[in-house]
Amino acid sequence: MTNSLFTRRQVLQLTGGAAAVGLAGCTGNQSGDDSGSEPTTSAESGHSEEEGGHSEGVGEPTDTAEVTMITEGEDYHFEPHVVRVTVGGTVTWTNENGSHSTTAYHPDNDQPQLVPDGAASWNSGILSEQGMTFEHTFETEGVYHYYCTPHESLGMIGSIIVGDPNPDEQVALEEPPADKSDQVREKLKELNTTISEALGDSH
Numbered sequence: 796m797t798n799s800l801f802t803r804r805q806v807l808q809l810t811g812g813a814a815a816v817g818l819a820g821c822t823g824n825q826s827g828d829d830s831g832s833e834p835t836t837s838a839e840s841g842h843s844e845e846e847g848g849h850s851e852g853v854g855e856p857t858d859t860a861e862v863t864m865i866t867e868g869e870d871y872h873f874e875p876h877v878v879r880v881t882v883g884g885t886v887t888w889t890n891e892n893g894s895h896s897t898t899a900y901h902p903d904n905d906q907p908q909l910v911p912d913g914a915a916s917w918n919s920g921i922l923s924e925q926g927m928t929f930e931h932t933f934e935t936e937g938v939y940h941y942y943c944t945p946h947e948s949l950g951m952i953g954s955i956i957v958g959d960p961n962p963d964e965q966v967a968l969e970e971p972p973a974d975k976s977d978q979v980r981e982k983l984k985e986l987n988t989t990i991s992e993a994l995g996d997s998h
Contacts, residue, residue, distance in 0.1 A: 858880065862889070876986060894945065896919050900940045911966070914939065947979060
C-alpha cells in the first residue's frame with residue numbers, strides 16, 4: 796500500500812462522521828441473491844490497512860479478500876478496485892459509508908455477462924448501514940466484473956480475479972458492452988488493463 800493511500804484512509808477515518816451527515820443515500824433497493832450469501836451487520840469493518848490498497852498491488856491469489864465500499868464527496872468506489880482470490884476463495888465487501896451494492900455483471904441481474912461461463916451470480920441488494928458486510932465464494936476460475944447498482948453510471952465498478960485464468964479466454968476482458976455509457980466503458984477498460992497486466996506476469 797502506498798503512503799498516499801494510507802493517508803487517504805486516515806483522512807477518511809477522521810472525516811467520515813462529518814461527511815456522512817451531508818451525504819444522501821440512495822433510495823432504490825434491489826434484493827435477491829442467487830448465491831445464498833447474506834448481508835450482515837458488523838461492529839468492525841473487517842478490513843485492515845494492509846489489504847486496503849488500490850488495484851496496482853494485485854498479487855498472487857489468496858483464500859480471502861476484503862473490499863471496502865466508500866463514498867467520498869461525489870466519489871463512489873470500491874477499494875481496492877481489483878482483488879484476487881483462489882478458486883473457492885471468498886470476497887467480503889464492507890460498507891464504510893453511503894448506500895451501495897455489490898452486483899455481478901450477469902444475465903441473472905439483467906446485465907451483460909462479464910463473468911466466466913457457468914459462474915454463479917450475486918447481488919447484495921443495497922447496503923445502507925455502516926459496517927454492513929456481504930460475502931460471496933467464487934467456485935469458477937476467471938475474471939469477474941461487478942458494480943454498485945446506484946452508482947454504476949458514476950464509475951463504481953470493481954473486479955475479481957479468481958485463480959490463474961488465461962486472459963485470452965475471459966469474456967470480461969473483451970471490448971466493454973456497446974450499450975453502456977462512455978464512463979462505464981472507460982472504467983471497464985481501466986480495470987481490464989490492470990487485470991491484463993496482473994495476469995501477464997503469470998502467463
